[in-house]
Amino acid sequence: MNIENIQQPFIKKFPGDFSGNTMQRNTPKVLFSTVNPVGFDHPQLIAFNKKLSEEIGLGKFEEKDLDFLVGNNLPENIKTYSTVYAGHQFGNWAGQLGDGRAILAGEITNSSGQKNEVQWKGAGATPYSRHADGRAVLRSSLREYLMSEAMFHLGIPTTRALSLAFTGEDVVRDIMYNGNPQYEKGAVIIRTAESFLRFGHFELMSAQQEYKTLQELTDFTIENYFKEIQSEGNQKYKDFFESVCRRTADLMVEWYRVGFVHGVMNTDNMSVLGLTIDYGPYSMMDEYNLNFTPNTTDLPGRRYAFGRQAQISQWNLWQLANALHPLIKDEKFLEDILNDYGSYFWESHDKMLCKKFGFDELQSGDEDFFTRWQSLMQDLQLDYTLFFNELEKYDDQKDLRLQFENVSYTFLNDEKISRLEDFIKDYQFRLEKNIISKEKSLEIMHKTNPKFILRNYLLYQCIEEINAGKTEMLEKLTHALENPYHTIYPEFSAKRPSDYDDISGCSMLSCSS
Template sequence: MQNLSTIKYAKDFVSTFDGDESGELRPRQTPGALYSKAAPTPVKSPTLLAWSEALAHELGIQRPKTQEEVDLLGGNNVTASMYPYAACYAGHQFGNWAGQLGDGRAITLGELKTTAGKTWELQLKGAGPTPYSRRADGRAVLRSSVREYLMSESMHYLGVPTTRALSLVATGDQVLRDMFYNGNAAHEPGAIVMRVAPSFLRFGNFELLAARKEADNLRKLTDWTIDRFYPHIQGEGDAKILAWFREVVERTASLMVDWLRVGFVHGVMNTDNMSILGLTIDYGPYSFLDDYDPDFTPNTTDLPVRRYAFGKQHSIAYWNLGCLASAIAPLLPDTVQLVAELEAYRDIFYPKYFAMMGDKLGLDEVKPEDTELITQLEETLAALKPDMTIFYQLLIDLPLSLADEKAVVKYFEPSLYGVPGEAESRALHNLIQTYIARVKENSCSRAESQVRMRQNNPRFILRNYLLHQAIEELEHGEDTLFVKLQQAIQNPYSREFDEFFAKRPDWASQKAGCSMLSCSS
């Protein structure tokens, strides 16, 4: 196992592309540069709060034993082999072109090459200003850092492609934040997350180069991305680019299916928050669904339009892929085939979606007529608004002899947030009778069907109110719940942590930070 302070870090990205190497942190435009050198700004007293042992083992890194190593995780120690930088990219935010954005509070330290042959980019989030911080301070608060650390690891154990989090460090500094952009700014404890991924490249990296008409840089970045992260794609020229875009479309569609499977709502699906590798990236005002609501958005900034609501995420992904297609279009002689690859998104997404829903429902296979059952399920859940996670857990152990309407409603009562009306009760009863009839047609046994359901329906999800409670405790020097949540996220499909198997409490539905959050979260 290697020591963080003695690792020889690679500099492949900065060695390949042009960047601004002045080290000047003043906010500015950086035409022609794909990155800017940006050293972390030291903090008062870095203290290790959390460490992902499983990820560290995969990276071949030992847990920090000295303050020197903790200082590295807090941005106070940059080793000789590192080249800290902030990436430059652009993006569409809430559907509007935002121009140059870039890493405003993230600084990449370098690339770690493991003995298994993998390369990982190590990045500090909250380590101070960069040329892309605009009017911000480049810092992160404990609140947002705990959310990123826990959720990125939670998504990994749920089986959802994601960036990872290696460590969480308290800085000892206070950071001024206006949590809801309502003029009520307050000081909060600062923190830094070291996050890890093969790459943090986004759709916005390509959009920026296209917007600036930097054709050579655009082609170079595209070729480098394919060769490094999609090495199985062979060939040359147009065919290679189209094959790559086709796979980005496929990975993005698969990611959306996974989000819908576990009830995850990203909250801010701007194109600068879309990974070119099909990973979940940039955890801000996210949430899992409590009550099932396709129109739910956890982001106060997304109101009243609800552009990034739960049920719209797959459509937004398609829109964002259109932006990526527009960005790489200058590399091709025409857009006919590129548009065809983009339009194939629907043909890729929906079969994946229905197959996923079949797994959640324990069907042996999804037949054409099963789409009617799935549509009926979606409509019933949207009307009834049960707790999504608990509903599916109850469905796993549903007695197939359940026939009476009152008995059906009573069975699902633990998932309900209120008393259903006559229409909702009838709809639920009709759905369950249709479902029971279909399950009885399975070629597999009931036990095999239930195994499939347990593998695809999480029993534990990282609810916002649990995060809020853990953050409040940490701010008061208590880490009991935080430690327990770190354990629970590693076993989301088991009954091991059934103390958390409960609906969102009434008090949490309106409390700030427990339901909706702003982009500053």
């Protein structure tokens, strides 16, 4: 791989701590600290993303590159570092946080001039580890490796995964935080993104009243990642904030389109570029439930439940607005943009739902139709993805119960079938208002509704197999997630088996990783 081409523009631009000290500590007046990956004596490669490596400019993998993939024996041109930021966690100000076990190698530029940051996760402690060991386990590492790639192929802005490797270490984790720690296999991934900048980077500089660095950071972000912004003065910062709001709203709509639930939408887990970032206790939606949260830490309040993600993203943007206020200096502008956020989101959301149903455009009465649909989905415990797949294949000559019985997580009695019949009639009546043909309507649905989603129970099975030394399921899941709008493996395009309902890691997860 072309690791000699990795550069460090960020650490050349901003104040940092070059001590290399990994002791957990506060680092005021800096944005990063240099730190070396811990190094692993007996690594073993599990997966390598060849297509991504070529795409970002790292080139082909050779056996000697395994050292780089786990942070061993790095060349002199690479000065590794971690960044400091802050955040609101579950609605409370947490103060200084930072890259606790994420270590940046730097930035690589491909032949087209596109830049991507390259970062290890699980390669050891940093000054921002908050007394943790900086390691990661296979369980969480595989989940991030596969899910970030699944989101990319679904067409959703996201960080991506380059490699996954065993470290050769065993790591102690208390998976359910119930006083039952156990050894698990350690792992490290490399992930990439145009940038890993978060809301929390700006929050920390503002909270510390480091306004000069805040301005420099914002200028750097606009110059490198928001090239469409050409304005000057504080209008530039207004345009930046408005763009972050739009990107965030667009991301939320995409999450709702495929049924993705992040699980821990703290401000330190929010990308200013509008990327899906930090795959912890996430889940794809099985049975439709606006109150579903995959994160055990989020109970009982369900702050980050599926149906609240847009609201929480707006709340997080309020915190970013407060952080950027010293640059923007216009309370009314910030309030207007944030108040308009809901209108923009709901209009975009409903247009997205129109595509899922095959409607050519949003019409009067569609909002009521969507509300009735949500009620039906929840009451009949219908699988979110499979419902739309079945709707695409609906045949009024076939028995409705037979068509939808494998879509529901409850028995469809006569009353429920009657409700479903009424809804289907309403749906057929609404389709008749389309100007486009039925074939065009189905084409829109096929492009909008995935046939494969990476369900938690499939990930659980894959983790179990890799722990047992098998890779067949990993290979099949990788093939399936690269083709999410096609049914590659019919057995993967099915609702969660009841055997997995109460198994930790299949529906609910902790933040343990």
